[in-house]
Amino acid sequence: MSTTEVTSASAEFARRQQSPVQRLQHQLHGKPWMSPLFLLLVSFLVFFILTPTFLTANSMGILLQQTAVVAALAVGQTLVILTAGIDLSVGAIMVLSMMVMATLARDDGMPGILALLIGVALATGAGMLNGLLVTRINLPPFIVTLGTLSIFTAIALLYSGGSSIQADRMPDTLNFLGEGFGIGQFRLTWGIVVVILLYAVIGFVLSQTAWGRYVYAVGDDAESARLSGVPSMRILLGVYTVAGLIYGIAAWILIGRAGAATPNAAPDANLASITAVVIGGTSLFGGRGRLIGTLIGALIVQTFAFGLSQMGVDQQWRVLATGVLVIVAVAIDQWIRKVKA
Amino acid sequence: MRIPPRASRPLVCAVAAATALGLGACNRSSDTDAGGTGGGDAAVGVVLITKDSTNPFFVAMQEGAKADATKNNVKLTIASGKQEGDDQGQITAIEDAIARGDKGILITPMSTGVNAAIKKAREAGLFVIALDTPPDPVDTVDITFATDNRDAGKRIGQWAAGQVAGKPATIALIDLFSDKIVSVDYNRDQGFLEGMGIDVKDGKKNGDEAPTGKYTAGGGGDYTIVCNEAGNGEEAGGRTAMEKCLAKNPGINVVYTINEPTAVGANAALKAAGKTATIVSVDGGCDGVTSVKSGVIGATAQQYPLKMATMGMEAIAKIARGGEKPKTTEGLDFFDTGVALVTDKPAEGVESITSDEGSKICWGK
Numbered sequence: 001m002s003t004t005e006v007t008s009a010s011a012e013f014a015r016r017q018q019s020p021v022q023r024l025q026h027q028l029h030g031k032p033w034m035s036p037l038f039l040l041l042v043s044f045l046v047f048f049i050l051t052p053t054f055l056t057a058n059s060m061g062i063l064l065q066q067t068a069v070v071a072a073l074a075v076g077q078t079l080v081i082l083t084a085g086i087d088l089s090v091g092a093i094m095v096l097s098m099m100v101m102a103t104l105a106r107d108d109g110m111p112g113i114l115a116l117l118i119g120v121a122l123a124t125g126a127g128m129l130n131g132l133l134v135t136r137i138n139l140p141p142f143i144v145t146l147g148t149l150s151i152f153t154a155i156a157l158l159y160s161g162g163s164s165i166q167a168d169r170m171p172d173t174l175n176f177l178g179e180g181f182g183i184g185q186f187r188l189t190w191g192i193v194v195v196i197l198l199y200a201v202i203g204f205v206l207s208q209t210a211w212g213r214y215v216y217a218v219g220d221d222a223e224s225a226r227l228s229g230v231p232s233m234r235i236l237l238g239v240y241t242v243a244g245l246i247y248g249i250a251a252w253i254l255i256g257r258a259g260a261a262t263p264n265a266a267p268d269a270n271l272a273s274i275t276a277v278v279i280g281g282t283s284l285f286g287g288r289g290r291l292i293g294t295l296i297g298a299l300i301v302q303t304f305a306f307g308l309s310q311m312g313v314d315q316q317w318r319v320l321a322t323g324v325l326v327i328v329a330v331a332i333d334q335w336i337r338k339v340k341a
Numbered sequence: 342m343r344i345p346p347r348a349s350r351p352l353v354c355a356v357a358a359a360t361a362l363g364l365g366a367c368n369r370s371s372d373t374d375a376g377g378t379g380g381g382d383a384a385v386g387v388v389l390i391t392k393d394s395t396n397p398f399f400v401a402m403q404e405g406a407k408a409d410a411t412k413n414n415v416k417l418t419i420a421s422g423k424q425e426g427d428d429q430g431q432i433t434a435i436e437d438a439i440a441r442g443d444k445g446i447l448i449t450p451m452s453t454g455v456n457a458a459i460k461k462a463r464e465a466g467l468f469v470i471a472l473d474t475p476p477d478p479v480d481t482v483d484i485t486f487a488t489d490n491r492d493a494g495k496r497i498g499q500w501a502a503g504q505v506a507g508k509p510a511t512i513a514l515i516d517l518f519s520d521k522i523v524s525v526d527y528n529r530d531q532g533f534l535e536g537m538g539i540d541v542k543d544g545k546k547n548g549d550e551a552p553t554g555k556y557t558a559g560g561g562g563d564y565t566i567v568c569n570e571a572g573n574g575e576e577a578g579g580r581t582a583m584e585k586c587l588a589k590n591p592g593i594n595v596v597y598t599i600n601e602p603t604a605v606g607a608n609a610a611l612k613a614a615g616k617t618a619t620i621v622s623v624d625g626g627c628d629g630v631t632s633v634k635s636g637v638i639g640a641t642a643q644q645y646p647l648k649m650a651t652m653g654m655e656a657i658a659k660i661a662r663g664g665e666k667p668k669t670t671e672g673l674d675f676f677d678t679g680v681a682l683v684t685d686k687p688a689e690g691v692e693s694i695t696s697d698e699g700s701k702i703c704w705g706k
Contacts, residue, residue: 059440066433162520166453178457257432259457263520264426309437312418315394 025336033293035332036280039325040300047307054310057186063299063306068191069094069257071298072250073269074276075198076127076243078294081277082206083219083239084286085141089130090247091269092152097123097251099156102165102261105174112173120248126152127244131237149270157263164262170255178256191253198246203291215239219286275301275322279329300325384416385661386443387654390434391421392451396574397626398600398646399449401704402472405647406447406654413658418443425573426521428454439465445657447650450476452523468660470667472649474525475675484656484667485675486649490528490623491535493642493680496691497621498536500640501595502559503688504619510537510556510564510595513586513618515579515607516547517599519571526599529623530569533597539564559688567593572603579606587614596620601629601641608637625683626705633683634696640684643694646704648678 047054073090080087101119105112126148133144167175177191206212214235217225226232255261280297282289301322308318389406391399403419410417418441420434428451435458438446445468448459459469459481471485479485502510514533517526522545531541534550538557542549548569556564567590570582579598586593587610596611596618598604604622611618622629625643632638656667670677682691683699 053441056440062436062440066436069429157520162518163522164452164454167457258428258454259432260428260452260454262426262428262452262454265454266429267423267427305433306437306440309418309420309434310441312416312441314419315421315434 025338031290033281033290033296035336036293036296036300036329039279039329039332040296040303043300043303043307047303047310051307051310054307057184059306059310061182061185061187063302064192065187065189065257066306067298067302068189068195069250069254069266070269070272070276070302071295072191072195072198072253073247073273074280074294074298075202075291076246076250077273078277078280078282078289078291079202079206079215079239079243079246080141081219081274081282081284082215082286082289083236084222084284085134085236085239086145086274086284087130087141087240087243088145088270089126089149089152090243090273091266092149092156093123093126093244093247094251094254094269095263095265096126096152096156096159097248098254098261098265099160099165099263101174101251102170102255103160105171106165106169108171112171115171116173116252119251120245123248123251124241124245127247128237128241130244131240134240135233135236160261160263162263164260167255167259170261174252174255175259176256177253178259189256191256194249194253198249199291199295202242202246206291211235211238216287219288221287272301275326278326281329281333297329300329384414385445385658386416386418386438386441387445387447387657388418388420388434388438388441388443389650389654390431390438390446390448391419392431392449393424393427394419394421397628397705398473398624401626402449402646402650405704406650409651409654413655415654415658417654422451426451428452431455432458435459435462438462439467443467444661445469447472447653447657448482449473450481452521453477456481468657468666470653470656471675472653473646474523477524479674484669486653486667486678487675488644488649488680489673489675489677490525491532492677493623493644494529494532494534495536496642496680496682497597497623497640498533498538499558499691500536500682500684500688500693501533501597501619501621502537502556502561503691504639504686505556505559505562505595507560507562508594509562511590511593512537512564512566512595512597513583513593513607514547514566514569515572515582515586515596515598515603516569517571517574519569522546529599530597533621537564565590572599572606574600575602576606576609579603580610581606583607583610584614587611587616591616594618598622600624601626601632601638604629604638604641605632608632625681625699625703627700627703628705630683630696630699630703633685633699636685639686640682640688640693642680643683643699643703644680645678645702652676652678 077087097119100122101115104110105115130144130148133139134141180187180189182188214230217230218232218235222232276298277294279300280293304321305318422430431451439462447470449472463469469482471482473487475485475487476482516530527545527547530547531544534541553565568586570585572578572582596607598607601622601624604620619639622638622641625641629641669675682693684693685696687693
């Protein structure tokens, strides 16, 4: 997108042309992930001023650790939303995959690496099932994933018999992503490294490959994409399948983070992943958005939750803040896009 | 985003932090004040982490702790999971407390999934007290303040046997979960059956008892266990569970329920079916005591969540100011905050208080 210089306009507009706000609006318009980044920096600044324990090396490490699982899930959710779909079964696929990995490898019933591969393969298959239902039976993604949300949740509960599996009954391979490293007080986990890799790889694919361009094209207008030779159905199926694969990787991160595999873990993962994508500036109507925005979106939500918690604010206010954030973020986005007018 | 040349230091720091670089430069002197000086007049940071924020039991804990915080010069933060099973939410709250420099944590642990985070907190020097639910293993925390649920179950079981008094007991058991095993669930259920004098086989497993046999308490007689249904601890679940049980056997005359909301739901199902049965429960919330008064619930074992929270908080405040650590109750691996049987129909040989007495010391609104 290019920032066109507006020269002929009303007198009032011309007067405001020089205002810093106007310049900012122009700057932000060029990059859809700029406004969430701006929001993130503002929230950092606010919490830095308000609470002494927010901007410390220790806190920053914790903040990143707390963001890891949702940030990973949101990569898959971004792909789906870019195609104008929505995935409500994110958390369910992750938890099912986690329970399978943990159960197979419990007390070394099988090597950890094998259990991990089976778990990730299962999540990939689950994503593929969503994709097949969307493309072959031509059902709306909302309906498909609403259904599979219940199906996968139930299977996870049935399969695990409802009991959690402790970290010490699982091989190191499965717990590995919870292992930490760092400099002094600044601790990171390997899970965070995996998240960064996910963003790098999928980000590259989306922005630099034909497949990535097709994803945007299908999201923009599936019909015209098909008419101009884009294999729409194949792309859609691929998107849901890759998303499933990503949820499987998120399951691995979750095991490391939770120190246990629990069949009803992460109750709000589905909505949290959608929230991150939306705050990150990706359009729910498909075809517009950047993966980096999603990462920033996930960080914003977690920053508010963590910052308010450091201030000792009651939890319900944090939930309320998340709701306000969604609306504010999208409103800012709309305001920036007005510059086109 | 281009940083203007006159950007303030905090903004630069924020950018640096956002990119996880140069964090050292951002540490302010106040960050290093987190270490306690042991001064008796500084406010002590304590966090109360419950399973959720809607269950009146946990709300009572929160209210009790809030009311007591100022008195003890405690800076109290309230946190909770979103719902049963949300280990993540509790783990996050624990991490936040460590970062905040709190001195102690009061937690009703969701499951063993939070053990690792608790361990981290204790390594960081926080004193951790479990409330209501002992963790597994018990030594995950420094100490647990809880109700002896086994004892609570036994009391309502003895009382129920006294009510049936030699006649055949046709029993419905409405538990908490069917999909996972938690100690409160089997301790109350199995305690109830033990109180009735029924062989429970594996005392940590609900539903493995012989479906028919003899109960020995209250004069003894024949029993039939109709069902073990899960009601998820709330009214709608209790009603659905009771309906399922009645469909199996309409002659049920004794109903054990995990808590009072479940009992209210079970009673609604009985009423709709035109049946009556003796319902027993555990909790002793004010609504529950009212249900005892009105005859919906025959007897309930009352517990004292306010006491758990306030005593826990006082203990942490005391330790932070250099005082003694609390000790477990004789013969138990936790500090027993006590139960009392609330009923208006006292049974032979079972100690109890009336609903009027119970309403004076109940929790909830």
